[in-house]
Amino acid sequence: MGALGWILGLLLSPWVFVPLIYPGLVSAFAVLLFIIWFERKLAAKVQRRFGPYYVLRHLGGATQLVADLIRYLFAEPIIPEEADALAFVMGPALLFGLTLLPVVAIPVSGTFYAIRSDVSLLIVLALLTLGAAMTLIIGWAGNNKFSLIGGLREGFLSMAYEIPLFVAALSMAAAYGTLDLVDMVEVQAETAWGVALNPLAAFVFLVISFLATSRFPFEISEAESELVMGPFTEYSGIMYGLTMGASYLKYYVLCLLFSIMFLGGWEPVPPQLAAVPFGPGVVVFAKALALMALGVFLRAVYPRYRVDQAIRLAWHYLLPLSVASVFVSMGAAWLGLTGA
Amino acid sequence: MGGVEEVGGRGGRNPVVSLWGHLKAVGTGLKYLIAVPRMTVKYPDEVIELPDGYRGMLIYHQDLCISCGLCATICPANAIKMYLPSGGGGGEGGGEKPETPPKRHPGIDYARCIFCGFCVDICPTGALEHSKVHDAAYERVEDMLYRPEEFAAGPPTVEFERPPKRLRPVMDERRGISYEPVG
Ligand code: SF4
Numbered sequence: 001m002g003a004l005g006w007i008l009g010l011l012l013s014p015w016v017f018v019p020l021i022y023p024g025l026v027s028a029f030a031v032l033l034f035i036i037w038f039e040r041k042l043a044a045k046v047q048r049r050f051g052p053y054y055v056l057r058h059l060g061g062a063t064q065l066v067a068d069l070i071r072y073l074f075a076e077p078i079i080p081e082e083a084d085a086l087a088f089v090m091g092p093a094l095l096f097g098l099t100l101l102p103v104v105a106i107p108v109s110g111t112f113y114a115i116r117s118d119v120s121l122l123i124v125l126a127l128l129t130l131g132a133a134m135t136l137i138i139g140w141a142g143n144n145k146f147s148l149i150g151g152l153r154e155g156f157l158s159m160a161y162e163i164p165l166f167v168a169a170l171s172m173a174a175a176y177g178t179l180d181l182v183d184m185v186e187v188q189a190e191t192a193w194g195v196a197l198n199p200l201a202a203f204v205f206l207v208i209s210f211l212a213t214s215r216f217p218f219e220i221s222e223a224e225s226e227l228v229m230g231p232f233t234e235y236s237g238i239m240y241g242l243t244m245g246a247s248y249l250k251y252y253v254l255c256l257l258f259s260i261m262f263l264g265g266w267e268p269v270p271p272q273l274a275a276v277p278f279g280p281g282v283v284v285f286a287k288a289l290a291l292m293a294l295g296v297f298l299r300a301v302y303p304r305y306r307v308d309q310a311i312r313l314a315w316h317y318l319l320p321l322s323v324a325s326v327f328v329s330m331g332a333a334w335l336g337l338t339g340a
Numbered sequence: 341m342g343g344v345e346e347v348g349g350r351g352g353r354n355p356v357v358s359l360w361g362h363l364k365a366v367g368t369g370l371k372y373l374i375a376v377p378r379m380t381v382k383y384p385d386e387v388i389e390l391p392d393g394y395r396g397m398l399i400y401h402q403d404l405c406i407s408c409g410l411c412a413t414i415c416p417a418n419a420i421k422m423y424l425p426s427g428g429g430g431g432e433g434g435g436e437k438p439e440t441p442p443k444r445h446p447g448i449d450y451a452r453c454i455f456c457g458f459c460v461d462i463c464p465t466g467a468l469e470h471s472k473v474h475d476a477a478y479e480r481v482e483d484m485l486y487r488p489e490e491f492a493a494g495p496p497t498v499e500f501e502r503p504p505k506r507l508r509p510v511m512d513e514r515r516g517i518s519y520e521p522v523g
């Protein structure tokens with residue numbers, strides 16, 4: 001009993017729980033399995049089809065993704081002769097790992113976090129940028145024209161989206177008067193949700209999270225009809241599975257961040273959950289999931305932007321809007337709306 | 341760029357107009373998500389009644405065939421070839437020519453057939469005819485080749501695990517295709 005208790009205690013300590021269970025690996029996998037199925041179902045319904053159906057028919061093919069995962073696991077991973085083997089093999093694992101890394105700085109509740117820092121927002125934002133570099137390396141390593149073009153597109157796009165993303169996120173820091181995500185939630189609990197305080201920043205942040213994660217309409221770097229699978233063209237088996245999961249994972253991280261910065265984080269905590277130390281995290285999770293559902297719904301609505309259109313959107317519209325959002329934040333703070 | 345409108349060009353469109361466009365697109369998506377029924381037919385549990393004139397696998401009436409070979413000539417996919425009767429009997433080579441050389445008959449390779457129906461149209465005696473069978477499955481590609489004797493025996497019959505529901509497509513001005521059960 002003692003050993004079991006010790007293991008349980010270890011698992012429930014924030015330093016293990018956060019990276020491993022929530023919001024880390026386990027819940028990330030659960031989200032992947034759910035959201036990809038949900039995306040396919042939703043797009044199918046809008047297009048008057050059924051989507052996944054035969055794997056566990058009574059639940060609408062809910063285990064389709066598990067079946068896919070098993071298939072990926074047993075498919076032969078092929079390494080092209082001309083590829084840069086080391087970068088090619090390491091790429092997907094690093095991409096997946098680095099994409100998930102920002103969750104370590106995302107607090108689960110006001111009292112439950114792995115890292116509490118004055119600058120946790122900056123940590124999350126900085127860690128978020130690492131994945132794009134891996135996509136570039138992957139695009140190069142495959143030694144394939146499609147992957148090269150896809151990688152370069154990702155490079156162009158990350159140049160274009162990272163600045164407005166940062167400016168929009170930091171404008172919220174200006175509004176709340178803190179860079180600490182825990183404090184941000186507390187400020188929102190006292191005043192109003194971030195979307196109400198600064199809708200402009202929320203809008204920019206949301207559009208950029210679609211742009212940064214190859215969601216439609218910005219599925220540009222992996223444009224299937226032009227580039228096969230963009231940077232990931234040469235991958236097969238589980239390596240392909242990892243690269244495909246990585247963009248959803250990044251979207252998951254951005255949605256968590258969005259819920260904390262703009263949707264009031266874990267507030268309001270239902271009283272049943274307040275007793276469990278990581279209970280309030282469920283609220284953040286639910287908000288993030290709802291947000292992800294919105295993003296995957298857009299897939300069924302939009303065709304793809306061209307790369308130049310997306311870059312123009314980012315530089316011509318999103319960047320000025322994000323700068324404007326800084327002024328909105330300053331105005332809100334000046335009017336005393338944020339209590340800062 | 342005479343006459344070609346550059347969509348989303350440098351000047352861009354009025355952002356308010358394009359925002360309205362985005363909202364309309366999302367609205368249409370939502371409408372389809374909630375209100376518009378699916379059109380998928382859950383084959384093999386549901387099966388569509390096929391219309392007359394459907395170009396399925398072929399029926400070959402050997403008694404009508406005059407071995408003219410037009411079907412093999414017209415076939416654009418080279419699916420039909422003329423075969424000598426199996427089990428010997430003359431053929432080319434061989435020293436002495438028989439009085440009447442054995443007739444050749446068409447055989448079909450369904451791995452090649454594109455179901456264009458040219459052979460049916462050109463056959464002067466109506467020896468070829470379409471059936472409505474379209475969903476036969478084969479384990480080996482060699483099995484898809486039917487020599488004249490097998491061709492004459494008719495297309496394979498398809499068996500369903502459960503008896504399927506039969507549906508008839510109905511064109512609807514507003515909803516597009518929908519299906520109603522028959523019988
Ligand atoms: S249907 Fe067309 S392709 Fe098929 S055997 Fe006849 S002529 Fe050839």
Ligand code: SF4
Binds near residue numbers: 404409410411446462
């Ligand atoms: S099936 Fe018709 S077209 Fe073909 S050889 Fe016989 S008679 Fe001629």
